Amino acid sequence: MPRTVRYRKEFARQALRLCRLGLDNGELAEFFGVSPDCLAKWAAAHPDFAESLDQGRALADALVGQRLFERATGYSHTEDKIFQYGGKPVVVPTVRHYPPEVSAMVFWLKNRRPDLWRDKADMDLKSDVGEAFRKALEAFNRDIEEARGSECVSNPAQVSKPSN
Numbered sequence: 001m002p003r004t005v006r007y008r009k010e011f012a013r014q015a016l017r018l019c020r021l022g023l024d025n026g027e028l029a030e031f032f033g034v035s036p037d038c039l040a041k042w043a044a045a046h047p048d049f050a051e052s053l054d055q056g057r058a059l060a061d062a063l064v065g066q067r068l069f070e071r072a073t074g075y076s077h078t079e080d081k082i083f084q085y086g087g088k089p090v091v092v093p094t095v096r097h098y099p100p101e102v103s104a105m106v107f108w109l110k111n112r113r114p115d116l117w118r119d120k121a122d123m124d125l126k127s128d129v130g131e132a133f134r135k136a137l138e139a140f141n142r143d144i145e146e147a148r149g150s151e152c153v154s155n156p157a158q159v160s161k162p163s164n
Contacts, residue, residue: 005033007042012052019056028053071104 011032018028029036043050076097083090109117 005038007046007049009048011042012046012048015049016052016056019053020059022060068104068108071098071101072108074098074100 014031015028018031023031025036025039029039032039034042043053074097076095079094079096081092081094083092106117110119
């Protein structure tokens with residue numbers, strides 16, 4: 001017989017911490033020893049629990065967003081380099097620079113501004129470029145029709161295949 005887990009007040013604090021670490025509902029449910037449906041019922045019945053879930057996820061998402069932004073724009077941080085001089089360790093404070101990453105830029109822009117940066121562009125056939133495309137397509141179709149009506153072989157099945 002499965003054991004029953006009753007909601008306890010301290011679950012809200014635990015859920016907040018776990019959501020900050022990036023756990024999803026399935027992982028939270030496993031941690032608490034309940035089903036994802038039970039987790040949803042707890043969130044509906046206990047506003048403090050629901051708030052902890054929302055707040056923890058928002059903090060984790062904000063942190064990841066900040067790190068993605070730093071990778072897209074480049075960043076620097078201080079660090080200590082440790083060398084050995086004369087048999088003794090020497091600590092030298094330095095600044096490490098990370099240049100912007102193109103893949104992070106593309107990811108950021110495609111998600112933040114899909115109207116400008118998505119892979120598939122909309123073609124407006126009413127624009128000048130669209131009109132030029134439409135005319136070229138019509139000319140191509142006319143050429144095809146003319147080729148079909150010429151005295152050349154019009155049935156591709158009648159064309160002999162080159163021998164190897």
